[in-house]
Amino acid sequence: MTDLVYLDNASTTFPKPDCVYDVMASFYRENGVSPGRSGSDLAVAAGMMIDETRRILHKLFNNPDSDHKRLIFTSSATEATNLAIKGIACQGDHFITTEVEHNSILRPLYMLKQEGLIDYDIVPMNPETGMIDPIDIENAIKPETKMILVNHGSNVIGTIQPAEEIGQICKKHNVLYLLDASQTAGVIPVDMQKLNADIVVFAGHKSLFGPCGTGGLAVGPDVPIRSTKWGGTGIKSALRYHPDDFPQRLETGTPNILGISGLNAGVKWVLEQGIENIHNQEMKLIAQLIDGIENLEGLTLHCPGIGHDHLPVLSIAVENITPQELTTRLDVDYNVTCRSGLQCAPYLHDRIGTSPNGTLRFGVGPFNTSDHIDSAITALTNIIEEAHQRAAGAGSA
Amino acid sequence: MTDLVYLDNASTTFPKPDCVYDVMASFYRENGVSPGRSGSDLAVAAGMMIDETRRILHKLFNNPDSDHKRLIFTSSATEATNLAIKGIACQGDHFITTEVEHNSILRPLYMLKQEGLIDYDIVPMNPETGMIDPIDIENAIKPETKMILVNHGSNVIGTIQPAEEIGQICKKHNVLYLLDASQTAGVIPVDMQKLNADIVVFAGHKSLFGPCGTGGLAVGPDVPIRSTKWGGTGIKSALRYHPDDFPQRLETGTPNILGISGLNAGVKWVLEQGIENIHNQEMKLIAQLIDGIENLEGLTLHCPGIGHDHLPVLSIAVENITPQELTTRLDVDYNVTCRSGLQCAPYLHDRIGTSPNGTLRFGVGPFNTSDHIDSAITALTNIIEEAHQRAAGAGSA
Numbered sequence: 001m002t003d004l005v006y007l008d009n010a011s012t013t014f015p016k017p018d019c020v021y022d023v024m025a026s027f028y029r030e031n032g033v034s035p036g037r038s039g040s041d042l043a044v045a046a047g048m049m050i051d052e053t054r055r056i057l058h059k060l061f062n063n064p065d066s067d068h069k070r071l072i073f074t075s076s077a078t079e080a081t082n083l084a085i086k087g088i089a090c091q092g093d094h095f096i097t098t099e100v101e102h103n104s105i106l107r108p109l110y111m112l113k114q115e116g117l118i119d120y121d122i123v124p125m126n127p128e129t130g131m132i133d134p135i136d137i138e139n140a141i142k143p144e145t146k147m148i149l150v151n152h153g154s155n156v157i158g159t160i161q162p163a164e165e166i167g168q169i170c171k172k173h174n175v176l177y178l179l180d181a182s183q184t185a186g187v188i189p190v191d192m193q194k195l196n197a198d199i200v201v202f203a204g205h206k207s208l209f210g211p212c213g214t215g216g217l218a219v220g221p222d223v224p225i226r227s228t229k230w231g232g233t234g235i236k237s238a239l240r241y242h243p244d245d246f247p248q249r250l251e252t253g254t255p256n257i258l259g260i261s262g263l264n265a266g267v268k269w270v271l272e273q274g275i276e277n278i279h280n281q282e283m284k285l286i287a288q289l290i291d292g293i294e295n296l297e298g299l300t301l302h303c304p305g306i307g308h309d310h311l312p313v314l315s316i317a318v319e320n321i322t323p324q325e326l327t328t329r330l331d332v333d334y335n336v337t338c339r340s341g342l343q344c345a346p347y348l349h350d351r352i353g354t355s356p357n358g359t360l361r362f363g364v365g366p367f368n369t370s371d372h373i374d375s376a377i378t379a380l381t382n383i384i385e386e387a388h389q390r391a392a393g394a395g396s397a
Numbered sequence: 398m399t400d401l402v403y404l405d406n407a408s409t410t411f412p413k414p415d416c417v418y419d420v421m422a423s424f425y426r427e428n429g430v431s432p433g434r435s436g437s438d439l440a441v442a443a444g445m446m447i448d449e450t451r452r453i454l455h456k457l458f459n460n461p462d463s464d465h466k467r468l469i470f471t472s473s474a475t476e477a478t479n480l481a482i483k484g485i486a487c488q489g490d491h492f493i494t495t496e497v498e499h500n501s502i503l504r505p506l507y508m509l510k511q512e513g514l515i516d517y518d519i520v521p522m523n524p525e526t527g528m529i530d531p532i533d534i535e536n537a538i539k540p541e542t543k544m545i546l547v548n549h550g551s552n553v554i555g556t557i558q559p560a561e562e563i564g565q566i567c568k569k570h571n572v573l574y575l576l577d578a579s580q581t582a583g584v585i586p587v588d589m590q591k592l593n594a595d596i597v598v599f600a601g602h603k604s605l606f607g608p609c610g611t612g613g614l615a616v617g618p619d620v621p622i623r624s625t626k627w628g629g630t631g632i633k634s635a636l637r638y639h640p641d642d643f644p645q646r647l648e649t650g651t652p653n654i655l656g657i658s659g660l661n662a663g664v665k666w667v668l669e670q671g672i673e674n675i676h677n678q679e680m681k682l683i684a685q686l687i688d689g690i691e692n693l694e695g696l697t698l699h700c701p702g703i704g705h706d707h708l709p710v711l712s713i714a715v716e717n718i719t720p721q722e723l724t725t726r727l728d729v730d731y732n733v734t735c736r737s738g739l740q741c742a743p744y745l746h747d748r749i750g751t752s753p754n755g756t757l758r759f760g761v762g763p764f765n766t767s768d769h770i771d772s773a774i775t776a777l778t779n780i781i782e783e784a785h786q787r788a789a790g791a792g793s794a
Contacts, residue, residue, distance in 0.1 A: 006439075008431070014439075021426050028608060040734040076649075078629060078649050082628065103627075103629045103634060108628070111627050211653075211655045230504035230507075231501030231504055232500045234741075239743075241511070242508060253474065253501065258659075259610050331438065344629035346635045
């Protein structure tokens with residue numbers, strides 16, 4: 001069997017830098033106790049590690065709040081979007097979101113509308129450019145609009161939205177602004193002050209190189225977010241109600257120090273390498289991939305505006321073969337891993353005309369090489385040629 | 398510095414068996430991709446590992462449901478209690494719980510009552526026996542009672558409640574029954590069929606020896622539990638609403654395969670050792686501890702009914718020194734780690750008269766030795782004698 005070519009880094013980055021595995025293994029073996037639940041040396045060390053990770057991420061997102069305790073850890077970006085939406089929504093609120101979104105934004109809004117709590121509008125994406133027009137967002141604002149939720153960078157087609165312009169609109173209309181940075185954190189700058197974002201949601205296990213089971217949100221100052229999960233906090237245990245202090249307001253239960261120690265190592269690794277350096281290298285590989293496959297017969301690239309201001313993500317569709325068959329063949333015959341389907345972004349696929357089968361998506365990471373891309377090009381070329389021959393044979397039969 | 402004596406295993410077990418660290422390190426390094434998001438070999442292996450862990454836990458709890466997919470993973474027992482309570486509660490429902498409970502049960506009920514959604518009653522604990530009287534629960538049932546929530550074993554005083562008798566009452570009155578097995582899973586049998594439990598909540602990182610960041614709930618057949626977190630599920634991505642299928646109904650976002658691989662190894666280790674064997678060994682150490690400290694001047698044991706049917710947990714209070722000072726002295730001067738305070742169980746401490754400072758709690762685990770207990774006895778003896786001398790000096794000054 002040939003070596004694995006992993007090109008599904010947009011789902012989760014793999015492998016992680018060695019330091020992530022190493023830190024998790026040693027930290028949890030040596031300090032795997034419950035921070036904040038006792039004052040022992042081990043518990044203090046675990047608590048300090050969590051606090052340091054908060055500070056690093058608070059700074060990474062350039063949160064205007066003076067208090068890094070508004071950097072909240074969750075078990076995933078999905079938990080973070082749910083927390084942000086349910087922690088903000090009040091009866092009669094109106095939300096605005098976009099066709100670019102992931103189901104982790106779309107489904108909470110849908111479910112809360114079904115419950116009769118809120119209403120919302122979905123702003124269209126231009127299928128040619130893969131972009132949201134900020135004017136459409138501004139036009140959708142109503143007096144009762146509470147929050148605008150925007151996918152910073154698409155997990156399907158890799159386009160990066162005009163987050164700063166949208167932030168200016170939110171500021172002008174005094175509307176909260178949630179930026180879903182699941183795909184962008186660690187890839188391009190996510191600067192809450194520059195973008196005027198009130199809440200940034202991040203995944204820990206993607207381009208911040210932490211493990212699965214980590215994620216969170218950065219909450220800006222004066223954001224009226226309520227707790228939605230209640231329990232033990234290690235402080236003020238006598239209170240009948242859940243404490244209002246950050247981070248306990250939004251964090252409860254025994255913290256995931258194993259995962260957060262890995263995230264700590266991952267973010268430090270990203271900062272050492274330089275976000276820009278990693279991104280440049282990944283985009284070169286995407287360019288190589290496009291160069292190698294764009295002229296294949298019946299292949300459509302779904303990567304509008306590809307270039308530097310783009311994520312290292314490439315979706316394709318091919319005549320005569322479904323994305324599902326493509327990924328299976330790539331995996332079974334060539335040991336190339338990528339992802340087919342709707343990638344949890346159904347409105348986007350409806351808009352670009354790739355529903356219900358979706359696309360085949362490549363996601364490049366920092367441990368991919370030019371050889372990996374060559375392998376993927378060769379494999380794809382062979383599979384697509386065979387598919388066309390088969391189709392031609394079926395047609396003439 | 399002397400070797401660490403870790404006696405805070407009731408917060409989180411530490412260390413874990415070597416196999417837990419080893420499996421996590423190797424599994425995540427080799428298979429750390431997103432299961433259910435592609436059909437690659439690695440994704441399939443990750444998916445199979447999760448499925449196997451579901452099966453093992455489904456069987457451990459003897460869930461009457463034929464489908465192990467109702468074994469749900471969460472990021473903590475607290476997330477599991479929140480999910481169970483919010484996923485069950487409807488407008489006007491009445492719940493019954495007990496004074497033994499942890500804040501992860503008490504606070505969700507309090508918050509939902511504040512929201513005007515539900516009402517609830519808290520059944521008293523007998524402070525002499527540390528037990529709930531099932532008759533009190535039966536007497537609290539109203540026509541609108543939806544669910545009874547009971548702490549299977551106390552994290553403060555170690556008493557095990559008459560879970561089977563309470564289950565009979567729930568069955569008789571057709572009321573749902575949630576058993577919080579955070580402290581008992583892996584320590585004593587938790588048999589949903591025998592106990593008539595509809596939902597069992599468990600912590601992964603306590604006596605099942607998984608890492609922090611793991612927990613879950615076993616959901617019995619015909620339990621009307623709704624999803625409370627919505628997003629990507631890797632299936633049925635085109636649906637506007639969150640799918641109803643188990644486990645996706647209650648699980649969303651990228652699964653924590655790192656944590657679940659550790660939980661898999663931890664539960665297998667417990668089953669190999671034998672739950673009864675581990676428990677017997679731990680209770681011998683608790684008996685040794687009691688024997689060594691029960692006659693210390695001014696010391697009160699809070700472990701009613703101590704004996705075989707008890708968790709390896711012991712709370713104490715001492716005249717002339719707070720639990721907080723005791724743990725600090727034990728830690729700083731003797732490298733003995735235990736836990737002081739209310740242990741997130743404020744009603745219980747009110748009832749036994751130990752609020753607001755709470756108690757000093759010892760929690761014994763399978764890697765504790767007789768030497769550890771001797772060290773703790775010596776340390777405690779010295780600290781308490783000094784405290785009394787200091788108090789006498791202050792009195793005569």
